[in-house]
Amino acid sequence: MTGRVVAVNLGVVTEADWAGDASGRSGIDKRPAEGPVLFRADGVTGDFIGERAHHGGPDQAVYAYAEEDAGWWAAELGRPVRPGNLGENLTTYAVDVTGAVIGEQWLVGSALLQVTKPRTPCTTFAGFWGVPDLIKRFTARAMPGAYLRVLREGEAAAGDPVRVVERPAHGVTIGEVFRALNLEPELLPRLLDAADLPESLREKARRRLGSRV
Incomplete structure (x- = not known):
């Protein structure tokens, strides 16, 4: 499957009473960058967090x-x-982000990325949008977007292709993980099949399943 990059977005410093950190600053306001941006293992170059x-x-x-x-x-x-209005670094087109399988790999520009987990909405997100019930609405819609690891550092820019180059056979998707943790607990056993899911979420699934594991 091949899609494309609509924009690579970088966070600017926003000071507000709804900002999440102790200093009252947030990087949720992300704006399209001009030209290629370096994706590194610890984050996107120039992105404020x-x-x-x-x-x-x-x-x-x-x-x-x-x-x-x-x-x-x-x-x-x-x-x-x-x-960037969703706080995303990478705005994509023709990529099934909600249907992305945990552990699948994307070649984006010269960077190799790996899908890890869905986003969890927070009060900072709701404050930035000025929609008080956004967390409830975002959760109900279950289109959370995907976090990714950087397996190989490289550059990406608007217009670059996004190619899914590897997809694990377990089939556990971003949407399925989000629904299991927030809406449909009967899906929790599936999360243990996704070896590339961060261990903190696998452990959360084990705790909620308790003696059933």
């Missing part, structure tokens, strides 16, 4: 969201949702 306890790091080095899903939100809210 405020609350590092919950954002960034190897398992969350890059956040991707589909332009098609952003379009749904634009219609739902009756306002434009531009690249």
Whole structure:
């Protein structure tokens, strides 16, 4: 499957009372970069991250969201949702982000990325959008976007192809993980089949399953 990069987006420093970190600063406001951007194992070069306890790091080095899903939100809210407005580093087109399999690999420009986990909505996200019930609505819609690891550092820019070059056979998707953790607990056993899912989420699934594991 081949899609393309709509935009690579970098966070700017935003100071607000809804910002997540102790200093009142957030990097959720991401804006399209001009030209190629380097994707590194610890994150996207030039991207500001405020609350590092919950954002960034190897398992969350890059956040991707589909332009098609952003379009749904634009219609739902009756306002434009531009690249970066979901807090994503990578806005994609013709890539099934919700249906991406945990552990599948994307070749994006010269960078090799690996799908790791869905995003969990937070109060910072709701504050940035000015939609008080956004967490509830975002959860119900279950189009969370995908975090990715950087397996091979490289550059990407708007217009570059996004190629899915490897997909694990277990078939556990970003959407399935999100629904298991937030909406459909009967799916939790499936999460243990996804070896590339971050261990913190596998452990969360084990705790919730308890003696059934």
